[in-house]
Amino acid sequence: GATALAHVPRVLDRLRELDMVRSWPVDDAEPVDVTKTPLAFPAPRSVVLQALSRGLTQAVVAIGYAAIRGFGLSHPTVGELRRGALAVTIDAPGSTDASADDAYYLGSIPATEVESLIVCDEDDGAGGHRSALDVGYGLVMGSDESKAIAMSVLDHSLRADDVRYPTQDQEFVLYHIDGVEATGFISHLKLPHYVTFQSKLDSAVRSMAAKGEKGEKGGEADA
Secondary structure, eight states, X not given: OHHHHHTSOOXXXXXXXXXXXXXXXXXXXOOOOTTTXXXXXSOOHHHHHHHHHHSOHHHHHHHHHHHHHTSSSOOOEEEEXXXXXXXXXXXXXXXXXXXXXXXXXXXXXXXXXXXXXEXXXXXXXXXXXEEEEEEEEEEEESSOHHHHHHHHHHHHHTTOSOOSSGGGOHHXXXXXXXXXXXXXXXXXXXXXOHHHHHHHHHHHHHHHHHHXXXXXXXXXXXX
């Protein structure tokens, strides 16, 4: 049951004991709330993780798939995949001491968590390099394991220094998995665009007229 699962050791903990996992600096910065703050780049990891988790499922899976197929540098092995429930609580009104024991329990939400492992090179501290395992993280509401895995792939991709691939570009990924942003922009094309269309039409007519005049002058010169 759930109690027994809580005592099952995590794969990542064991790999860290063996010094096989790439180390990253600890970041204790206050997370940015993407529901209240517009996207800005470069985005901190708290923004990246929230955007990936909230992103359109099909878009996250498709771009994650592209990263694996060769349009990126992330080809993971799923180290651990877990499904469970997360408690939702709120602090007691007027409480200054944020104690979990005093919080009001509202319920729980199902969630799926993934830790993917990607082989990478890192500095061995002695002027050389060694192979290590980097970690991509995915956490989504519900039981969509494919989205969670794809999220872990993109989490790793967006931490890469190399942006030759669009799957490693924050702006490309985070804007294009936003269903509200994408739907809004596509839908606005149904609105009248008289000025822009007239401008394009005039430009095309002038181009055709100029081409015709050039052809006539060329014919006269040949004659």
